[in-house]
Amino acid sequence: MKRREFVKNSAIAVAGVNILPSGSLFSDTKKVRMGFIGVGFRGQGHVENALRRNDVDIVAVCDVSDFMLQRTADIFKKAGKPMPQVFKGDPYAYRKLLELKNLDAVLIASPWEWHAPMIIDSLQAGLKYIATEVILGITMEDHWAVVREAEKQKANVMMLENVCYRRDVAAILNMVRQGMFGELLHLQAGYQHDLRTVKFNNGVDGGPGVEFGDKGISEAKWRTNHSVHRNGDLYPTHGIGPVAQMLDINHGNRFLSLSSFATKTRGLHKFVVDHAGENHPNAKVEFKLGDIVTTHIKCVNGETILLEHDTNNPRPYSLGFRVQGTKGIWMDVNKSLYIEGVSKTDDSWEAAQPYLDKYDHPLWARWGKDTEGAGHGGMDFFVLHAFVESVKRKTATPMDVYDAAVWSAITPLSEASIELGNQTVEFPDFTSGQWMYRKNNFALTDEY
Numbered sequence: 001m002k003r004r005e006f007v008k009n010s011a012i013a014v015a016g017v018n019i020l021p022s023g024s025l026f027s028d029t030k031k032v033r034m035g036f037i038g039v040g041f042r043g044q045g046h047v048e049n050a051l052r053r054n055d056v057d058i059v060a061v062c063d064v065s066d067f068m069l070q071r072t073a074d075i076f077k078k079a080g081k082p083m084p085q086v087f088k089g090d091p092y093a094y095r096k097l098l099e100l101k102n103l104d105a106v107l108i109a110s111p112w113e114w115h116a117p118m119i120i121d122s123l124q125a126g127l128k129y130i131a132t133e134v135i136l137g138i139t140m141e142d143h144w145a146v147v148r149e150a151e152k153q154k155a156n157v158m159m160l161e162n163v164c165y166r167r168d169v170a171a172i173l174n175m176v177r178q179g180m181f182g183e184l185l186h187l188q189a190g191y192q193h194d195l196r197t198v199k200f201n202n203g204v205d206g207g208p209g210v211e212f213g214d215k216g217i218s219e220a221k222w223r224t225n226h227s228v229h230r231n232g233d234l235y236p237t238h239g240i241g242p243v244a245q246m247l248d249i250n251h252g253n254r255f256l257s258l259s260s261f262a263t264k265t266r267g268l269h270k271f272v273v274d275h276a277g278e279n280h281p282n283a284k285v286e287f288k289l290g291d292i293v294t295t296h297i298k299c300v301n302g303e304t305i306l307l308e309h310d311t312n313n314p315r316p317y318s319l320g321f322r323v324q325g326t327k328g329i330w331m332d333v334n335k336s337l338y339i340e341g342v343s344k345t346d347d348s349w350e351a352a353q354p355y356l357d358k359y360d361h362p363l364w365a366r367w368g369k370d371t372e373g374a375g376h377g378g379m380d381f382f383v384l385h386a387f388v389e390s391v392k393r394k395t396a397t398p399m400d401v402y403d404a405a406v407w408s409a410i411t412p413l414s415e416a417s418i419e420l421g422n423q424t425v426e427f428p429d430f431t432s433g434q435w436m437y438r439k440n441n442f443a444l445t446d447e448y
């Protein structure tokens with residue numbers, strides 16, 4: 001594959017021209033024919049949203065869990081639609097789904113460790129549009145492998161980073177693009193969400209519970225194991241995605257280096273002991289993940305980013321956004337901002353809401369009503385919408401494989417930094433220098 005050709009095609013795609021070779025699948029039907037791989041709790045949400053659209057046809061679903069497939073069948077029944085073809089029975093049953101001749105796109109919502117192999121298999125099966133849940137892969141090798149295969153196959157891999165579409169975040173992006181904060185200097189974000197009940201099935205199976213792994217349900221089956229074996233920012237993309245869009249990462253800017261710090265490890269062990277006592281087998285598990293992992297990132301254009309991962313202790317949910325530039329600052333936790341020369345009182349916080357209303361992103365102004373019922377306050381509508389519209393128009397997806405790779409790379413890089421005693425480690429350049437020339441096509445219009 002000639003990189004230059006791919007880059008040229010991507011640039012053309014930004015301008016709205018067809019990037020697919022002639023004879024591509026999505027040509028003679030008005031509906032995007034999708035296969036869903038992994039229909040657990042998250043995948044079911046995407047199925048519900050896809051069933052609401054009249055431009056999507058779900059032709060197949062795949063999962064290894066009969067419990068999850070039954071829940072998915074109930075969703076189809078409720079929507080008054082027949083359950084599509086089901087692929088099940090073994091962990092590689094999805095490869096049979098990929099052999100279907102009538103697929104335009106697949107959506108992958110499986111455990112993290114399955115994302116990279118499923119994406120690569122989908123690319124090699126000839127799919128040109130692949131949506132994957134966060135994150136792209138586990139290791140740096142995974143991220144490189146996905147990037148290289150997407151380039152080779154001239155295909156779109158879009159990570160479904162929904163927080164980029166959160167209403168306040170999109171309004172702030174709009175303000176950033178209009179220069180309201182001046183030149184950006186420092187941004188903060190993170191994943192600050194008490195996941196103890198999720199990691200231990202507590203309440204999920206009618207809890208209380210402290211089980212995970214084979215006895216777990218949904219994310220307790222797999223996600224908790226990452227807290228046993230890994231120490232780093234395991235879930236960077238909900239925070240970094242929106243921040244990267246504001247900073248035009250991969251589009252005239254790029255992440256240069258990071259260093260990460262982890263606190264001691266207490267929360268998960270304490271939860272087990274508090275709920276099941278010191279004699280429960282899981283009280284013997286040694287969790288490796290530091291309770292709060294803090295990552296500092298430096299960008300080529302001189303900005304800094306502070307990212308937090310904080311999931312194992314009692315705390316109210318907050319992604320902790322802060323956007324600060326030479327003219328002002330916004331923070332989401334106090335729902336306030338200050339803009340010099342605009343805010344009425346000097347040196348005082350002002351409610352952000354009137355600004356968020358005034359600078360409401362055109363996407364929300366146009367599609368706000370359609371978001372009703374979609375998960376996470378409506379942002380789940382937009383991320384699927386953007387993917388489906390890209391397939392229909394045969395254009396590049398507004399978030400691409402380079403975005404997915406560099407955002408997801410924070411995890412293995414933060415693990416390396418912590419392992420090396422908080423050393424600063426360098427980001428690779430997945431775009432091979434093209435970040436200098438590429439234009440950001442994320443949320444530029446009210447269309448998708």
Ligand SMILES: NC(=O)c1ccc[n+]([C@@H]2O[C@H](COP(=O)([O-])OP(=O)(O)OC[C@H]3O[C@@H](n4cnc5c(N)ncnc54)[C@H](O)[C@@H]3O)[C@@H](O)[C@H]2O)c1
Nearest residue numbers: 038039040041042063064065068091109110133134218219
């Ligand atoms: N963007 C968001 O807001 C958001 C919210 C929740 C979860 N997620 C992400 O979605 C993904 C899935 O999370 P979830 O909460 O749905 O977890 P889950 O465990 O409920 O769902 C994963 C599903 O994949 C299935 N699966 C596992 N191996 C498989 C295989 N080899 N072939 C087919 N199916 C397989 C499991 O049986 C399960 O049904 C994760 O990446 C998670 O981080 C994103």
